[in-house]
Structures are given as C-alpha cells and as structure tokens.
Amino acid sequence: MRRAWRVSDVRSAEKSLMATLPDGTLMQRAAAGLARRCALLLQEAGGVYGARVLLLVGSGDNGGDTLLAGAALARRGAQVRALLLTPERVHLAGLTALRQAGGFTVSDLPGRSDLVLDGIVGIGASGGLRPAAASIVRRLEDLRDRTGNRPPIVAVDVPSGVTVDTGDVPGEAVTADVTVTFGCLKPAHLIGPAATRCGLVDLIDIGLGPALVTDPAVRVAEAADIAGWWPRPGATSDKYTRGVVGLATGSAFYPGAALLSTAGALAGPSGMVRYAGSAHREVVRAHPSVVVADRVADAGRVQAWVCGSGLGTGDQARTELRSVLATALPVLLDADAINLLVGGEHATHLRRDAPLVLTPHDGEFKRLAGEAPGADRAGAAARLAAWTNAVVLLKGDRTIVATPSGEIWANPTGSPVLATAGSGDVLAGLLGSLLAAGMPAVRAAVTAAYVHGLAGRRAAQDGPVTAPDVASALRPVVADLLG
Numbered sequence: 001m002r003r004a005w006r007v008s009d010v011r012s013a014e015k016s017l018m019a020t021l022p023d024g025t026l027m028q029r030a031a032a033g034l035a036r037r038c039a040l041l042l043q044e045a046g047g048v049y050g051a052r053v054l055l056l057v058g059s060g061d062n063g064g065d066t067l068l069a070g071a072a073l074a075r076r077g078a079q080v081r082a083l084l085l086t087p088e089r090v091h092l093a094g095l096t097a098l099r100q101a102g103g104f105t106v107s108d109l110p111g112r113s114d115l116v117l118d119g120i121v122g123i124g125a126s127g128g129l130r131p132a133a134a135s136i137v138r139r140l141e142d143l144r145d146r147t148g149n150r151p152p153i154v155a156v157d158v159p160s161g162v163t164v165d166t167g168d169v170p171g172e173a174v175t176a177d178v179t180v181t182f183g184c185l186k187p188a189h190l191i192g193p194a195a196t197r198c199g200l201v202d203l204i205d206i207g208l209g210p211a212l213v214t215d216p217a218v219r220v221a222e223a224a225d226i227a228g229w230w231p232r233p234g235a236t237s238d239k240y241t242r243g244v245v246g247l248a249t250g251s252a253f254y255p256g257a258a259l260l261s262t263a264g265a266l267a268g269p270s271g272m273v274r275y276a277g278s279a280h281r282e283v284v285r286a287h288p289s290v291v292v293a294d295r296v297a298d299a300g301r302v303q304a305w306v307c308g309s310g311l312g313t314g315d316q317a318r319t320e321l322r323s324v325l326a327t328a329l330p331v332l333l334d335a336d337a338i339n340l341l342v343g344g345e346h347a348t349h350l351r352r353d354a355p356l357v358l359t360p361h362d363g364e365f366k367r368l369a370g371e372a373p374g375a376d377r378a379g380a381a382a383r384l385a386a387w388t389n390a391v392v393l394l395k396g397d398r399t400i401v402a403t404p405s406g407e408i409w410a411n412p413t414g415s416p417v418l419a420t421a422g423s424g425d426v427l428a429g430l431l432g433s434l435l436a437a438g439m440p441a442v443r444a445a446v447t448a449a450y451v452h453g454l455a456g457r458r459a460a461q462d463g464p465v466t467a468p469d470v471a472s473a474l475r476p477v478v479a480d481l482l483g
C-alpha cells in the first residue's frame with residue numbers, strides 16, 4: 001500500500017525530526033537523493049560530464065534543494081545553470097554551493113538543456129503559480145527541438161503549480177517526467193489532475209518515517225494488497241458460504257444494465273448471483289448460473305444487495321429500493337438508486353447500521369450532495385461519506401473511495417477507456433460480489449475499482465472498449481492478480 005500525507009503533517013514531522021538533527025541535514029539528504037536520481041537520468045542519456053542542466057529556482061527551500069543538487073551535479077562535471085525566479089530572495093547556502101562547484105546563474109531560459117529541474121515551488125506553494133513563475137512554466141515548451149522533443153523535466157518534491165493537498169491544478173503547472181519527492185508521498189502524487197503531472201514518482205528516504213505519526217491523507221492499494229484481500233474458497237466452502245449477491249438492477253428500458261451488472265458479479269468471489277427484476281429472462285438466457293426472480297421480495301436469501309444500475313426511477317424502482325434498504329445487509333446503491341435518494345423518503349434510510357456503499361459519477365454526486373465535487377474531489381467524497389454514513393466511491397479518472405471516518409483511497413489503475421456506457425454497471429456487480437463474500441465495504445470498493453481499471457486496460461489491448469469487453473476482461477485480470 002502506498003500512503004500520502006498532507007503538508008501540515010509533513011511539516012510537523014519535519015519539525016520534530018529537525019529538532020534531533022544538525023541544521024540543514026534534511027535538505028542535504030533530500031538534495032543528495034535528488035542529485036543521484038538526476039545523475040542516473042543523465043547517464044541513461046549519455047553521461048553526466050558535460051551535460052547541460054537547467055535549474056528553475058524559486059525563493060524557498062524547494063529552490064534550496066534544487067541548488068544543492070545542482071552543485072552536486074556540477075561537481076561531477078555537468079554544466080549547471082540556475083534561473084533564479086526571485087534573485088533578491090534565494091537560498092543563499094544553495095547558491096554559494098552551486099557557484100563554488102562551478103555552476104552559474106542565467107537571466108533567461110537558455111536555448112538548449114539536457115535536463116531541467118523544477119525547483120520553483122514545493123509544498124510551500126499557496127494558490128496558483130504567480131505570473132512570473134507561470135510564464136517560465138509556459139515557456140518550457142520553447143525548449144522543444146525541431147523534432148518536438150524537449151529535455152526531461154524533474155520536478156523537485158511536486159510539480160510546481162499543483163495544489164499539494166488536493167491534487168488540483170488551478171492554472172499553469174509543470175508536467176514532469178520524473179518527480180523526486182522527499183520523506184513521504186503527498187496527495188498530489190496520487191489524486192486529481194496533479195497526479196498525471198508527476199510522471200514517475202521517486203521517493204527519497206530522508207528519515208522522516210518515524211516522525212509521521214498522523215494517519216495518511218490518501219492511500220493507494222497495490223496488487224499485493226488486492227491479492228491478499230481477495231476472498232478465496234476453501235475446502236469446506238459451498239456456494240452459500242462463499243456469499244450470495246443479489247442484483248436489483250436493469251429495467252424494461254435498460255435490460256443491458258442487468259446483464260452487465262450480472263457479468264460483473266459473476267467475475268467476483270461470491271458463490272452465487274441472484275437477479276431480481278424485469279430483465280430476468282434476458283439474464284438467465286445470457287448467464288445460466290444466475291438464479292432469477294422478478295422482484296426483490298421473491299429473490300431468496302442473499303448476503304449483499306446491489307441496487308440501481310439501469311433501474312429507472314418509477315414506482316417499481318422505488319419499491320425495490322425500499323426492499324433492499326429495509327434489509328440488515330450490506331447494500332450498494334448505484335445510478336438510479338442514488339437519484340431516488342435525492343430529497344425523497346429514502347434519504348431517511350441513508351444512515352443505516354449495515355454497510356452502505358454509494359457509487360456516484362459526478363452528475364449523481366451533484367444531485368445527492370447538492371454541489372459538484374469541485375477541485376477537491378477527495379474532500380468532497382469524504383464529506384458525502386460522513387453525511388450519508390456510507391462508503392462513497394466517486395467515479396472518475398482517479399476514482400476516489402472515501403469512508404465516513406475520512407479515510408481516502410485513490411485508485412491507480414483507471415483508464416479513460418472505461419468512460420463507456422455501462423462500464424459502471426459492471427463495476428457495481430463486481431463490488432456487490434465482494435461485499436457478499438464478506439469483504440469490508442471500503443476494501444470491496446477499493447478492490448473493485450482496482451480490478452475494474454485493470455480490466456479496462458486489458459480490454460483496450462484488443463481495440464475500442466465496450467462495457468461487455470470490460471466484463472470479459474475481469475476474469476483474466478483476477479487470475480493474474482491471484483497468481
């Protein structure tokens with residue numbers, strides 16, 4: 001699992017660690033790691049000696065790290081030039097070290113460079129980049145040669161211009177090839193449009209770990225987590241003990257949603273899928289192992305319900321929603337079930353004791369929460385989770401999973417190919433199967449998003465992706481993950 005901490009927590013950890021160390025130690029560790037990473041990049045491109053390195057240097061410690069790393073590269077024979085954004089305010093020890101190592105300052109972007117270090121701002125930035133910094137970032141494009149290639153950009157700690165705690169990109173921002181960060185990841189490395197600006201993220205250990213005593217702000221699951229969490233049948237399992245998932249999805253108008261959620265559920269770990277709804281004939285024809293009924297009341301026993309994908313919002317849909325919410329079982333509400341909650345009688349059921357998962361896209365989120373998720377998607381998802389006492393899976397490029405207690409997970413596997421009609425229905429079915437198999441709601445949501453994202457990527461290898469392709473790719477993805 002990867003974890004990221006908010007700026008205020010990083011600052012507190014830094015402060016308590018600094019109290020035990022000689023002045024400047026952390027910056028020296030950070031700069032040494034940064035220089036090592038840059039040297040590796042230069043070696044891959046032909047060598048450090050003689051390479052032209054450009055430092056973009058802001059007035060804070062982020063600029064200081066950059067100058068010290070530049071000095072280390074200059075000592076190894078690189079031609080290091082520093083463009084100081086505010087020459088009147090610069091990290092003096094860093095500038096002195098650079099000059100002593102043979103580096104020098106320039107007053108404008110040079111024509112050619114082999115590597116650019118973005119040390120304009122790090123975690124001390126507030127608001128979008130100021131005009132002078134924004135203009136330099138815009139002009140980085142001028143560094144492209146005739147073939148359109150530009151030198152690799154290494155962002156120091158975070159790409160300048162991103163909002164570190166939310167992952168928002170409010171204006172001009174650096175798009176890095178590599179981001180070298182120190183001590184721990186920050187939310188911008190994992191969530192929002194900032195995450196795609198980071199390129200490869202390289203974490204340098206500066207000894208901050210033991211001082212990070214607060215909970216992380218954002219977590220990201222890795223393949224090993226998913227494999228460890230995925231329920232597997234044992235010698236004494238039967239189809240009931242593996243969990244039965246019930247699907248109250250689809251309608252005469254949207255029979256496809258029933259089929260797609262069923263396909264998603266069948267790729268999950270539960271032992272049986274029950275479908276209840278008006279598409280029952282289509283479902284059993286396509287998936288003979290599914291036990292069907294035409295309404296929730298007649299469906300038989302299940303261990304978790306999925307309700308809403310393609311369900312419609314008429315009287316029948318209301319009845320089905322009421323039935324699943326009246327159970328003491330884990331319930332996932334998707335699409336129309338979320339729409340039905342808005343301002344209706346069902347809103348009173350939201351704060352139920354049994355686990356509840358909501359899987360809105362932005363439109364559904366806005367209807368339910370009363371406002372769009374906005375720039376701080378993780379914060380918005382966490383607020384809705386607290387208000388509804390539900391695990392909220394907010395769909396998108398980096399799908400967010402938030403719990404009522406404020407735990408945030410970001411999904412790293414998403415792919416734009418998933419933005420295709422019905423792919424959310426597949427996700428809902430899979431997530432329901434994980435709930436029915438007994439997984440805690442937050443893990444089920446994180447696992448489903450992870451596997452669903454990989455399935456989208458896998459399906460894309462064979463061409464344009466439709467939701468049935470995503471469903472078909474789930475099984476091989478699970479097989480790969482479980483090894």
Ligand SMILES: NC(=O)C1=CN([C@@H]2O[C@H](COP(=O)(O)OP(=O)(O)OC[C@H]3O[C@@H](n4cnc5c(N)ncnc54)[C@H](OP(=O)(O)O)[C@@H]3O)[C@@H](O)[C@H]2O)[C@@H](O)CC1
Nearest residue numbers: 014027059060061062121122123124125126128129130157
């Ligand atoms: N924490 C740690 O553990 C460690 C931290 N380390 C390093 O320290 C970095 C943090 O350094 P920091 O605190 O000096 O802030 P930093 O990012 O350089 O920016 C502040 C400067 O930028 C300016 N500025 C602000 N907003 C701006 C904007 N929108 N657009 C343009 N300019 C803007 C602001 O100007 P002012 O508001 O004062 O006028 C101020 O001068 C961190 O990212 C990491 O690299 C490592 O060395 C060791 C371990």
Ligand SMILES: Nc1ncnc2c1ncn2[C@@H]1O[C@H](COP(=O)(O)OP(=O)(O)O)[C@@H](O)[C@H]1O
Nearest residue numbers: 361395396397415416418419421422423424425
């Ligand atoms: N730009 C994007 N990048 C990555 N994933 C996306 C993007 N847009 C949508 N998705 C994913 O595609 C799925 C779409 O779900 P949803 O909007 O419910 O579709 P439907 O209702 O048609 O099934 C979600 O899993 C969402 O996270």
